[in-house]
Amino acid sequence: MxxxxxxxxxxxxxxxxxxxxxxxxxxxxxxxxxxxxxxxxxxxxxxxxxxxxxxxxxxxxxxxxxxxxxxxxxxxxxxxxxxxxxxxxxxxxxxxxxxxxxxxxxxxxxxxxxxxxxxxxxxxxxxxxxxxxxxxxxxxxxxxxxxxxxxxxxxxxxxxxxxxxxxxxxxxxxxxxxxxxxxxxxxxxxxxxxxxxxxxxxxxxxxxxERVPAGRAQPKVAFLYLRGQAGVSLIGGPGSGADSMIAAAGGIDAGTAIGLSRPFTPITSESLVEAAPDIILMTTTGLDSVGGIDGLLAVPGVAQTPAGRARRVVTVEDGRLYSFGPRTPEVIGELVDRFFEDPFS
CATH class of the missing domain: 3.40.50.1980 (Nitrogenase molybdenum iron protein domain)
Incomplete structure (x- = not known):
């Protein structure tokens, strides 16, 4: 208000x-x-x-x-x-x-x-x-x-x-x-x-x-906003919404960590290599739009990241990832489990 x-x-x-x-x-x-x-x-x-x-x-x-x-x-x-x-x-x-x-x-x-x-x-x-x-x-x-x-x-x-x-x-x-x-x-x-x-x-x-494991290394997580049919390829940064979810689940937002200043920035292979995410976070339809993980690896720079080499991709249904409503605690719990499960930890 x-x-x-x-x-x-x-x-x-x-x-x-x-x-x-x-x-x-x-x-x-x-x-x-x-x-x-x-x-x-x-x-x-x-x-x-x-x-x-x-x-x-x-x-x-x-x-x-x-x-x-x-x-x-x-x-x-x-x-x-x-x-x-x-x-x-x-x-x-x-x-x-x-x-x-x-x-x-x-x-x-x-x-x-x-x-x-x-x-x-x-x-x-x-x-x-x-x-x-x-x-x-x-x-x-x-x-x-x-x-x-x-x-x-x-x-x-x-x-x-x-x-x-x-x-x-x-x-x-x-x-x-x-x-x-x-x-x-x-x-x-x-x-x-x-x-x-x-x-x-x-x-x-x-x-x-409180479920975020204490004493564990925080994974670097890059949120990628992709719409294959529309030719949209963006990496999240401060204010994207996904950055808050990543932090809440115990991760480090990779886009923010490399100094991005906008919520979303066009992806370049150089920015992804610099971000070096341990995990890539996407919406379910975003990953589907590029043909799944194999299609994602064809995006310039993705295959050269630790997440790409290990195929470490976490997806959340679009309406749940950054709705910031009554379902958010449940989503955070799921992200905690995924961020800190083997081989992500």
Whole structure:
């Protein structure tokens, strides 16, 4: 929200330690729109073929206290008078709404919402573009969006129809999760449910962080964002979102370690050789888009890295890797297991 957006952006530490969530500051990711579009498009085409992961058991629904007037991260004020028909236009926002016990009020989903509980809702986006007509046809009472949701004209059309649209900052850090949960809960008139869910996720995050083996060498992990059909080949750096997940799971983000200054940088063979990752982290559809591990090894520089020579590649389903929501602790636990299992350790 407005006061949160004005807070400073911390630099992700090489090893993440969770302070009290009330002192955490949000990070705003700088990912170009074309990346988000291709990610969503690839995800949409593959999600029907993959098992639908589920959410943790949601908190019991709490009756909302409405109306609520909030100012979004786009500095636009909105008043919510009912939450009977919620449309979250991001998978991570849908996760939070379900986690608050309000899943029964969700009437539509974005293509990045892939968990089992939301699969039967109609999709109101094409690629990464919102269809205002599809949203309005469902008579929503409130729409939840992110700063990367677009096009702006679609959100303007929804607002012009009298529907409150609340925009939240795009999450880019594990440390942003509980604050985001509380912000969504506040906007929907259920702050007690937000505090409870945030506390549960906080506890789960701490438990997973404690599983990182003490005294073990931290693996260098390079997050590669690849879309073979679109010709996109990028390496993650500070603010990519994946850097926070890598740090939380006990690894060192290889892109940040070699001094990259942007969230994503075009891959060169020189940069990969310099990064020398022990492990390559990718989304499931990203690896599929280049033809699996054999196709990945054909990307210039990959075969010359320790990870490439040992075929050490870890993949996570797109909608889970950097959603920064209720499923994140589970993903961190999986990454800890993969980062420190033989032969990765």
């Amino acid at each position: 407005t006061d949160r957006a004005a807070m400073s952006q911390p630099t992700p530490p090489p090893r993440l330690h969770l302070p009290s969530r009330r002192r955490w500051s949000p990070l705003l990711v700088m990912i170009v729109a074309s990346l988000a579009f291709t990610a969503c498009a690839q995800h949409a085409s593959s999600s029907a073929e993959q098992p639908a992961p589920t959410l943790p058991t949601p908190a019991e629904a709490i009756a909302p206290v409405l109306p609520v007037t909030v100012t979004g991260d786009d500095r636009v004020q909105a008043t919510v008078t009912t939450i009977d028909r919620i449309v979250p236009l991001a998978g991570s926002l849908a996760e939070v709404v379900f986690g608050l016990g309000l899943g029964g009020h969700v009437v539509a989903r974005d293509v990045t919402a892939t968990f089992a509980e939301v699969r039967d809702r109609p999709i109101v986006t094409k690629g990464h573009d919102v269809s205002a007509e599809s949203v309005l046809s469902l008579a929503p009472s409130v729409v939840l969006a992110q700063t990367d949701t677009g096009p702006p004209e679609a959100l303007a059309q929804i607002r012009a129809a009298g529907v409150p649209v609340i925009v939240f900052a795009q999450p880019a850090s594990v440390a942003h999760i509980t604050e985001r949960i509380e912000a969504v809960a506040e906007a929907l008139g259920v702050p007690p449910a937000g505090a409870r869910l945030a506390g549960e996720i906080d506890d789960q995050l701490r438990a997973e962080l």
